[in-house]
Amino acid sequence: MNQTIKKDFLWIYRAMKTSRYFEEKMEKAYLEGKQPVFNIGAGPVLGEMHLSNGQEPAAASMIVHLTKNDTVTATHRPHHQAIAKGVDLKKMAAEIYGKKTGLSKGKGGHMHLFDPNVKFSCGGIVAAGMPHAVGAALANKKRENDWVAVAFIGDGAANTGAFHESLNLAALWKLPFIVVVEDNSWGISVAKKDSTSVPYNDVRAKAYGIKGYLVKDNDPIEMYKVSKEAVERARRGEGPSIIEIETYRFLGHFQGDPELYRNKGEAPSLREKDPIKRLKQYLLKEKLATESEIKSIDEEVYKKVDTAYEFAIHSEYPEPTEALEDVFC
Amino acid sequence: METTKQKIKKLTGSKAMIQALEQEMNRDSNIFIMGEDVGKYGGIFGSTTGLYDKFGPERVMDTPISETGFIGAAIGAAAEGLRPVVELMFVDFHGVVMDQIYNHMAKIHYMSGGSVKLPIVLLTAVGGGYSDAAQHSQTLYASFGHLPGLKVVAPTFPSDIKGMLISAIRDENPVIFMFHKTLQGLGWMDQLEASLGPVPEEAYTIPLNKAKVVREGTDVTIVGVQMMTVEALKAAEQLSKQGVEAEVIDLRSIKPIDKETILNSIAKTNRLVVVDEDYFSYGITAEISAIVASEGFHHLKAPVVRLAVPDVPIPYSRVLEKHVIPSSQNIMDAVESLLSS
DSSP, X not given: OHHHHHHHHHHHHHHHHHHHHHHHHHHHHHHTTOOSSOOTTOSSSOSOOOOOTTOHHHHHHHHTTOOTTSEEEEOSXXXXXXXXXXXXXXXXXXXXXXXXXXXXXXXXXXXXXXXXXXXEEEXXXXXXXXXXXXXXXXXXXXXXXXXXXXXXXXXXXXXSHHHHHHHHHHHHTTOSEEEXXXXXXXXXXXXXXXXXXXXXXXXXXXHHTOEEEEEOTTOHHHHHHHHHHHHHHHHTTOOOEEEEEEOOOOSOSSTTOOOTTSOTTHHHHHHHTOHHHHHHXXXXXXXXXXXXXXXXXXXXXXXXXXXXXXXXXXXXXOOGGGXXXXXXX | OOOOSOOEEEEEHHHHHHHHHHHHHHHOTTEEEEETTOSTTOOTXXXXXXXXXXXXTTTEEEOOSOHHHHHHHHHHHHHTTOEEEEEEEEGGGGGGGHIIIIIIITTHHHHTTTOOOOOOEEEEEEOOSSSOOTTSOOOOHHHHHTSXXXXXXXXXXXXXXXXXXXXXXXXXSOEEEEEEGGGSOOTTSOOOGGGEEEEESSOOOOOTTOOEEEEOOSSEEEEEOTHHHXXXXXXXXXXXXXXXXXXEEEOOEXXXXXXXXXXXXXXXXXXEEEEEEEESTTXXXXXXXXXXXXXXXXXXXXXXXXXXEOSSOOOSSHHHHHHHSOOHXXXXXXXXXXXXX
16 A cells, blocks of 8 residues: 555656646746747747646646546646646647647647547636536446546636536536546636635535535645545546645746736745645655655656757747648548 | 817727726716626736726626626626626637527517617627637637627727727627737737827717728728738738739728728729638628629629638647738738739
8 A cells, every 4th residue: 555655646746846847947938039028929939828836736646546548638727737647748848839749730839738649638718628528428438438537627617607517417427527626716817706606616516416525725645535536436437526626826827927916925825835845745754755766756857858848949840831731630 | 080179199909998998987887897807907908907996896897707607697787777898808718608699699689679778898809910829819700790680890990999999888789899919009919000099088989880991092902800901001001112002991890891981992993802810711801702792893803802811720830820810911912913913
């Protein structure tokens, strides 16, 4: 048991660290060509950029329980989920750089990452991935396998019709479906308390007769335990669950967000509770890992991410006329 | 424009919108705004900046991401006599709420035999050109223009933005008011001359059914809307250096469309290029070509040229996006080949 825990927690640590380092590099890469005057359309990395720094436990501590056969649908803030699901990091970086070697040959960009090899997709419309995950879960049930489908959404998405319709379907058909609500307290500038009629979305499970879980304070270990139970229940055919995790958005909604709507002290105080540091301390305290083991994971992560960025930066752009391809099969 | 002797200031598209909303809200207490991030944030594309502080949360309401809910609620509130101005951030996001828009907002006046009025303004940001990819870069002018019962406007310049927004608010019908992100004059996007222009300080109206000749010419007519008007003007300047005088029409109104201005222009120029940031098939270029084929065919010396996004979703990568959105260069090339044919 201890060996499994050790293996899983180190996996979670590695996934979170990879996402964090990938995004810290992205934060810098995104600003290239956008200084001194910020222009969203300038530089090598373009368009809106939604980073997930701080939200890593929501993805890593759930996806550790999944295999390649399980489906994940994700959000407009998708890097931590994609990385944990094992999306090809080189191709993902290249996609974000708009290169021919990217996952979608430069057509998708950071909000539209698709890697069917690991059953990962995401999109730019709030809650839209939820019914897709319901459909994947329906396919699993029809085929009588024990695969599950997990939809990641933000807390703002829990107020859409798609959220409620998806839950009703998943409950009605008793599907192997889980929705992870990443509650980062904000829907762009609107605080959760000003948008959501209940303090926590786990209670909404009651309305659909399904299981609801709440993970407080961005805790990667609690998220691990709760997700394990939800995934095992889903695999056993015991139906869907909602897991809401209180998580942290260290950065703005998108890069360039002036964040005038939130207290200046909020992000720094969240950073003090950095979940990656907390997990590291836990691993050391519980003697699940040594400093040198962690250091070697860190070094592997840096190398892997650096290699992915090198690949992206040195890849070719598509030919302009490739824009006309792929509309139909 | 009902201009008398009054103060005129240079404003951005965004500031022109805000001024229109503020003046109208001061005039009529039935007007209120709701939408995502329209309150403290002031609208993601600067449509409501400062209004939350001036009018408070009762009249500038931040909503949850419950589009069917709040846009549907605008219909109910309008039927009760209020005058809601609702914003849905990106036009691309309307997919989730189209039932409320095309089955209800657009049809209730008709279905009720004219007994129910819905004076709603639906604000939404349109357009690409900054690599925001397929779900955040569309214009969808034609998708809305296709539906009976909706007025659809898409002004380009700050003075038109203000005057048409005031008209939209005062109109008794639902009006889809599309503003182009790049023409808002926002500090974090491309800075365009067109996004800053003289705007009279007092409230004034501009009709919702009139196109505008923004450059006179004799050799060819170019019809555009929003960024395509800007590109057309750029092309016209270059063409002028080669001795070709293009007349540029800023459509401004998608529905109803101003046939007269277009037909009068081609009666003079005998040649037409229509340029659109929306998709090619069944779009503005098709509509205008059909109007001209039916009602102005005898004026034409050459076939109409249509430039639009070639029936592909808007791609992310800059090189790909540039390939599909028409540019001033594409327009110049089209005019040159049209004149040599």
